[in-house]
Amino acid sequence: MKRRVLGKGIEAIITNQPQEEGQTNLREIDVADIHPNPFQPRKDFNEASIRELAESIRESGLIQPISVYRQDNRYYLIVGERRWRAAQMLRWQKISAIVRDLEIDEVMVGALVENIQREDLNPIEVAQGIELLMKNNTMTQEQAAAKLGMNRSTVTNLLRLLNLPDRIKQGVVQNQLSQGHARALLALRDAGDMENLFERVIASDLSVRQTEKLVKNFYNTPRAETPPQDPDIRRTEEKLARLFSTKVKLIYSPRGSGRIEIHFSKLDEFERLYQMFVNGKSRE
Numbered sequence: 001m002k003r004r005v006l007g008k009g010i011e012a013i014i015t016n017q018p019q020e021e022g023q024t025n026l027r028e029i030d031v032a033d034i035h036p037n038p039f040q041p042r043k044d045f046n047e048a049s050i051r052e053l054a055e056s057i058r059e060s061g062l063i064q065p066i067s068v069y070r071q072d073n074r075y076y077l078i079v080g081e082r083r084w085r086a087a088q089m090l091r092w093q094k095i096s097a098i099v100r101d102l103e104i105d106e107v108m109v110g111a112l113v114e115n116i117q118r119e120d121l122n123p124i125e126v127a128q129g130i131e132l133l134m135k136n137n138t139m140t141q142e143q144a145a146a147k148l149g150m151n152r153s154t155v156t157n158l159l160r161l162l163n164l165p166d167r168i169k170q171g172v173v174q175n176q177l178s179q180g181h182a183r184a185l186l187a188l189r190d191a192g193d194m195e196n197l198f199e200r201v202i203a204s205d206l207s208v209r210q211t212e213k214l215v216k217n218f219y220n221t222p223r224a225e226t227p228p229q230d231p232d233i234r235r236t237e238e239k240l241a242r243l244f245s246t247k248v249k250l251i252y253s254p255r256g257s258g259r260i261e262i263h264f265s266k267l268d269e270f271e272r273l274y275q276m277f278v279n280g281k282s283r284e
Contacts, residue, residue, distance in 0.1 A: 026096060026097070026098050027096075029095060031087050031088055031094060034084055035074055037081065045081070045082065053082055057083070058090060062095065064083070065080070066081075066095060066098070067100055068100070069102045078100060124162075127159055141155050158179075164185065164194065167198065168182060171202070176202055177201060177202065180208035181208055184212045197214060197218060200214070202253060244262055246269065
């Protein structure tokens, strides 16, 4: 049996053009029989954007079919998840799809490249996709970079983002700070320091250059220079801590945004807090 080459036909996957005679065909497939790509690196789909696409498809029809592959008698998406979601929104029974004969490694590369080229992914999703590709195919960073058409340094910098604390990774996903900001924060010694400076960067709306300068001088800045906590915020934290019987932290930005962190140290404590939110009272 001839060995398939990793990455073979990736351009065909992205452009929806046939690969080889007999390897692809256009069909009308039940929308309900199609499943999301398990290797789809994109995690978030904007519902308003899908609704706009659905209206466009309602008016003009489906201009470009989706691409799927078949495994274990099930169809999985390669390209076109937004179109598939729009079809579901329109309550279509069937959708035009190109069925491709592909290996799993090709599907993974194709899904990742397609999203990167269309700029549909945030840097964290790209990094997670690359990490999954490397893990499932036993690839080095050099090999992954070659398959994705990236520089090795680009792949390295993206993978480094996965070392960020979850709060900061979520900040990147939500466009609260750029990849440049995030890379600058990685120079700090631990997660606590990263999160500390992250809050300051957001609150002051600092540029990447300003953030880099702050990081460079972070450990040389006397702690006494750190602005004292707003007494109103401290009092609010104390009231919330008494209400929930646990540590509470209120993080507030001058721009009006912020969040409340409610801490728990064990599962029973989480269950108690959960019951307070669900039932409006503490668990007996």
